[in-house]
Amino acid sequence: MLGLYVDATSGGMALQIILSGLVGGLVVIKLFWHNLTSAVFFWKRNSPETVSENTPATDSETITS
Amino acid sequence: MVTYAGKATTDIELRPDTGSFRDPSGGILLSGDRVLRYFRPAAATPFNQVYDSGILDSLHVKGSLVGTKLLAPAVEAGLYSEAMETTDGEVALLLEHERIPFLSYMYGWPFEMLRDAALCQLDVLDEALSAGFMVKDATPFNIQFVGSRPVFIDVASIEPYEDGQIWTGYSQFCRTFLNPLLLQSLRDVPFHPWLRHSFDGIDPRDLSRVLGLGNKMRPSVFIHVVLQAYLNRRTAGAQPSGQSHRPIKKEATQQLVRGLRGTISKLHRKGSKTTWIDYEDQLPYADEALAAKERFVEDSVRGLRPSVLWDLGCNRGLFSTLAAKHAGYVVAMDFDEATVGALYERVKGSFPNILPLVVDLMNPEPDQGWAQTERQGLASRGPADFILALALVHHLRISGNVPLSRIFAWLHDITRAGIIEFVPRTDPMVQRLLSTRKDVYDDYEQGPFEAALTDVFRIEERLQLPGSERILYRFSAK
Numbered sequence: 063m064l065g066l067y068v069d070a071t072s073g074g075m076a077l078q079i080i081l082s083g084l085v086g087g088l089v090v091i092k093l094f095w096h097n098l099t100s101a102v103f104f105w106k107r108n109s110p111e112t113v114s115e116n117t118p119a120t121d122s123e124t125i126t127s
Numbered sequence: 128m129v130t131y132a133g134k135a136t137t138d139i140e141l142r143p144d145t146g147s148f149r150d151p152s153g154g155i156l157l158s159g160d161r162v163l164r165y166f167r168p169a170a171a172t173p174f175n176q177v178y179d180s181g182i183l184d185s186l187h188v189k190g191s192l193v194g195t196k197l198l199a200p201a202v203e204a205g206l207y208s209e210a211m212e213t214t215d216g217e218v219a220l221l222l223e224h225e226r227i228p229f230l231s232y233m234y235g236w237p238f239e240m241l242r243d244a245a246l247c248q249l250d251v252l253d254e255a256l257s258a259g260f261m262v263k264d265a266t267p268f269n270i271q272f273v274g275s276r277p278v279f280i281d282v283a284s285i286e287p288y289e290d291g292q293i294w295t296g297y298s299q300f301c302r303t304f305l306n307p308l309l310l311q312s313l314r315d316v317p318f319h320p321w322l323r324h325s326f327d328g329i330d331p332r333d334l335s336r337v338l339g340l341g342n343k344m345r346p347s348v349f350i351h352v353v354l355q356a357y358l359n360r361r362t363a364g365a366q367p368s369g370q371s372h373r374p375i376k377k378e379a380t381q382q383l384v385r386g387l388r389g390t391i392s393k394l395h396r397k398g399s400k401t402t403w404i405d406y407e408d409q410l411p412y413a414d415e416a417l418a419a420k421e422r423f424v425e426d427s428v429r430g431l432r433p434s435v436l437w438d439l440g441c442n443r444g445l446f447s448t449l450a451a452k453h454a455g456y457v458v459a460m461d462f463d464e465a466t467v468g469a470l471y472e473r474v475k476g477s478f479p480n481i482l483p484l485v486v487d488l489m490n491p492e493p494d495q496g497w498a499q500t501e502r503q504g505l506a507s508r509g510p511a512d513f514i515l516a517l518a519l520v521h522h523l524r525i526s527g528n529v530p531l532s533r534i535f536a537w538l539h540d541i542t543r544a545g546i547i548e549f550v551p552r553t554d555p556m557v558q559r560l561l562s563t564r565k566d567v568y569d570d571y572e573q574g575p576f577e578a579a580l581t582d583v584f585r586i587e588e589r590l591q592l593p594g595s596e597r598i599l600y601r602f603s604a605k
Contacts, residue, residue: 073331073359074298075372080358081350082379 139209145500146268152283153217156210163198164222164283165210171219177285182258186279189254191247193271193280194225224280225273228456228482229435232502233267233303234323235484235492237468238311238396240277241318243475244270245304247277249388251285252294256381261288265296266303268326268502274456274479275471291374294383301351302328305387308394309352310334313342315397317464319485326496331356347390396468404466407443411555416592420548420599421449423590424515427546427601429453433512437542439488440519444470444481450515451481458511460486488519489527506541514538514545517599521550524571525560531570531579539583544603549576551596573598 141163144155152170156163166174177183178197186192198221200207210218233241244267252262262284269281284296306329307318314337321329335343335356343353410417424446428436434455438447441459443466451457457480461467464485471483486492491505516538523529538545550557552571561568570579577600580586584602591598 072362073355073357074301075293076358076362077350077355078293078297078375078380078383079373080354081383082373082375085376085379085382 139205141206141209141213143213145498146496146502148497148501150281150283153220154214156213158206160226162224162226163206163210164195164224165214165218166220166222166283167217168219170283173286174220174283176287177260177282180258180260182255182260182285183282185258186251186254189250190276191251191254191279192282193227193273193278195282196223197221198223222282227271227273227278227280228480229458230503230508231272231482231484232492233307234319235486236267236272237464237471237483237485238308238318239468239471240272240275240483241267241304242308242391242394244272244277245300245308245391246388247279248300248304249384249391251279252296253381253384253388255285256288256377256384259288260285261292261294262286263295265294265300266326267322272482274481275475275483276479288377291376293372293375294380297383298355299328300387301355302330304328305351305391306331306334308391309342309348310337312394312397313338313348319464323492323495326502330359332359347386351387351390396465398465404443404463404469406466407445412592412595412597416595416597419590419592420517421446423599423601424517424546425449425453427588428513431513431544433544435511436513436515437509437511438515438517439486440517440522441470441483441515442466444473444483446515446517447481448474448478451478454513455480457481458484460484460488462487462489488523489529509541511542512544514542516545516547518548518550518556520547520576521554521557521560521571525557525564525568531575532582535579535583539604542604544587544601546599546601547580549573549598549600551598553596 139158141156141158144157147155151167152174153164153166156165183192183195187194198206200221203221207218207221210221233244236244247270248262248265248267252265255262263286264281264284269279269284270277271280272278303322303326307322310316310321310329311318316337318329331352334352338348338352342348428450429452432453432455436450436454436457438444438450438457438459441447441461442463444459447457447459447470457478459467459470459474459481461470461483462485467483467485470481474481474483486505492502494500494502494504494507496502520531520534523534524531538547551573552558552561552568557571577586580600580602583605585605586600586602588601589598
């Protein structure tokens with residue numbers, strides 16, 4: 063008869079709290095990743111090597127002006 | 128507002144629906160063909176918020192909500208007065224719902240119907256959350272099919288959303304929608320016997336025991352079944368802390384709902400090949416006989432235009448679709464679950480008045496639930512105005528060992544008229560049945576068949592199919 067006293071939804075409730083934490087965590091990770099990739103991309107775009115290798119001189123002038 | 132062609136209030140004798148007593152916010156009252164929902168005073172204010180928001184309109188326009196209209200006390204004073212009397216003065220609001228032509232339950236749906244019902248439930252919840260509401264329950268009993276279209280019927284379970292609240296129906300959704308679908312999709316085990324016995328569905332612990340390691344490692348199965356089963360075990364012995372749970376962001380609940388939607392929409396039945404699914408492609412009689420049979424059925428139904436027709440042993444619905452042109456509503460029943468699933472996919476969107484159902488006539492759904500009045504059995508949902516019993520009786524008599532007199536007595540209980548087919552023992556299909564059992568069916572001959580039929584019915588018309596010994600009888604109650 064113990065089963066009658068156990069709330070069958072308690073695990074579901076705990077799971078939703080975990081999942082919501084994961085969703086929050088994923089958002090943080092996503093933001094971190096986005097920031098990281100943006101920073102790397104920005105750095106790569108602005109590094110002199112990248113500019114001289116991949117962009118015409120006129121663009122280089124535009125960037126540095 | 129959500130409207131439909133309601134009827135004028137002429138008969139206001141109300142009776143409480145025997146399946147509607149659990150919800151503290153109100154219940155269902157029936158009056159003839161009218162279906163009314165009442166709200167108790169404490170539930171009226173929250174429901175007014177739901178009603179005034181327009182979400183019911185929006186869901187109805189999309190086809191996911193049953194037709195619903197608010198009855199004004201000034202216009203329906205007699206009805207309100209009668210409802211107050213029936214409920215001991217507990218009525219603050221009355222709604223009227225579009226009547227569902229034939230109630231069906233999850234254990235009568237093939238896999239595809241339960242899947243579409245689950246998607247309907249999730250879509251209603253997702254839209255409710257977006258509009259600032261929550262759907263507190265998540266049981267297939269809150270979904271009904273109008274033909275092949277699932278509709279949400281329990282407007283009382285839509286409530287204003289409170290910041291940080293949990294989806295209390297999540298576990299119920301998993302047990303009654305997701306787990307049965309996973310069981311059939313991953314293991315090819317039909318969920319129907321399980322759900323017929325257990326209205327609470329399949330516990331994640333039970334499903335977890337049935338699944339193999341490979342299935343358990345699927346992300347959705349791991350989260351919703353394995354992890355939930357583990358957490359249920361872990362939290363089962365815990366003392367209640369008395370504290371409320373950590374707030375959950377609405378976006379997280381919507382992510383969960385959409386994730387479940389994605390998982391369920393990708394589920395398919397594992398096996399689909401059965402003995403009966405190709406039956407219509409290899410009928411045991413010639414085209415000429417088939418054409419005559421189709422004409423006989425269509426002419427009969429066209430002439431009588433029954434409101435509700437039951438096609439017993441419908442297979443993939445060859446005759447159900449013919450009948451649906453002239454009958455108000457066709458309930459197409461067959462015991463072969465995969466075949467009914469194929470019928471559902473066939474009629475979905477093209478025959479709005481055909482309801483496919485899995486029914487084993489040797490053991491149809493009984494009255495069950497609380498006090499055996501909560502969920503109606505097959506016979507309690509009748510009688511039909513007309514039935515089709517084509518190529519059926521030899522199965523009941525020979526495979527089922529049911530005496531002819533009992534078969535016709537039962538038909539007399541469930542219908543007023545119909546068409547029945549006599550398949551003689553020389554027919555290859557009867558020969559196939561007899562080949563694996565001792566022939567103790569001396570009464571299975573045309574004479575005794577007609578005698579048993581005319582004991583309870585009157586034969587209106589008969590037709591021997593050309594090039595065949597099969598005979599069709601159109602009959603009506605004496």
